[in-house]
Amino acid sequence: MISLGCSMEISKIKAHLLKPKGVAIALLAQFVIMPLTAFSLAKILQLETIEAAALLICGCCPGGTLSNIFSLAIKGDMNLSIVMTSCSCMVGLGMMPLLLFILSHGFPGLENAVPYKGIITALALTLVPCGVGIIINHYKPKYSQIVKQAGIGILIISGIIISFLSYVAVKDLLWMIVRPGILTASALMPLTGFTLGYLLSTVCRLSPQCSRTVSMETGCQNIQLCLVILKVAFPPQVIGPMFLFPLIYITLQCAEALLLALCFRCYQTVKPPAEGASEDFEQVAVKQP
Numbered sequence: 001m002i003s004l005g006c007s008m009e010i011s012k013i014k015a016h017l018l019k020p021k022g023v024a025i026a027l028l029a030q031f032v033i034m035p036l037t038a039f040s041l042a043k044i045l046q047l048e049t050i051e052a053a054a055l056l057i058c059g060c061c062p063g064g065t066l067s068n069i070f071s072l073a074i075k076g077d078m079n080l081s082i083v084m085t086s087c088s089c090m091v092g093l094g095m096m097p098l099l100l101f102i103l104s105h106g107f108p109g110l111e112n113a114v115p116y117k118g119i120i121t122a123l124a125l126t127l128v129p130c131g132v133g134i135i136i137n138h139y140k141p142k143y144s145q146i147v148k149q150a151g152i153g154i155l156i157i158s159g160i161i162i163s164f165l166s167y168v169a170v171k172d173l174l175w176m177i178v179r180p181g182i183l184t185a186s187a188l189m190p191l192t193g194f195t196l197g198y199l200l201s202t203v204c205r206l207s208p209q210c211s212r213t214v215s216m217e218t219g220c221q222n223i224q225l226c227l228v229i230l231k232v233a234f235p236p237q238v239i240g241p242m243f244l245f246p247l248i249y250i251t252l253q254c255a256e257a258l259l260l261a262l263c264f265r266c267y268q269t270v271k272p273p274a275e276g277a278s279e280d281f282e283q284v285a286v287k288q289p
Contacts, residue, residue, distance in 0.1 A: 003151020
């Protein structure tokens with residue numbers, strides 16, 4: 001998160017806060033599109049009660065830090081991404097209980113199980129290190145690139161280690177919830193978020209860079225919060241192995257986001273240069289002595 005902060009500029013953050021069109025679109029997508037997608041998938045796939053509850057909780061969660069990382073991968077607007085994640089966490093303090101209350105009447109007590117402490121912690125873990133990165137980029141810009149490269153390296157190594165250890169720890173329980181309905185819902189929900197977030201941003205005439213950012217913010221949920229809510233809201237004899245649902249979801253979410261990032265990078269590699277850019281280059285070349 002410090003390395004992501006090194007990609008941000010104070011002037012651009014102020015611009016997004018003073019003209020919060022992108023933030024408003026992202027919040028609309030995060031707290032309308034994703035909850036309705038989760039609700040619709042639970043109905044269409046006829047999931048069992050506890051499976052539907054897990055999916056609804058996931059759909060009502062705010063955006064997470066993964067959206068910032070994948071926004072960097074697709075060359076999105078990092079200033080907008082961090083501002084959106086922060087606003088999403090703050091709005092989620094009120095919207096999560098409201099959405100869970102509206103969408104989950106069949107799950108008594110679920111509307112009171114929102115971990116406010118966990119949301120505030122997630123907000124602090126986003127803002128504080130990003131603030132450090134912003135300070136580095138503002139006062140010591142020559143060190144920004146070094147910090148960014150170090151951050152990406154640490155992320156890749158730690159991600160591989162944590163994924164391997166998680167699989168070893170829960171592999172025996174994980175297969176108990178690998179069912180067609182769960183896998184289908186886990187695959188379709190982030191894909192729907194990525195797609196509709198981008199389409200909504202394009203219709204609202206955001207720039208391509210901002211549209212890609214909103215797409216990632218919409219499709220990437222804060223899975224850690226989902227895990228906490230599942231463990232707090234349901235006793236072990238009720239939730240059973242379904243508390244591992246977020247692990248399946250985050251695996252498919254990351255796989256889809258990585259695939260989109262790879263496709264975008266390949267497209268950038270093969271696309272022809274813009275005509276205006278080539279003409280400007282020729283004019284500059286002619287003027288050179």
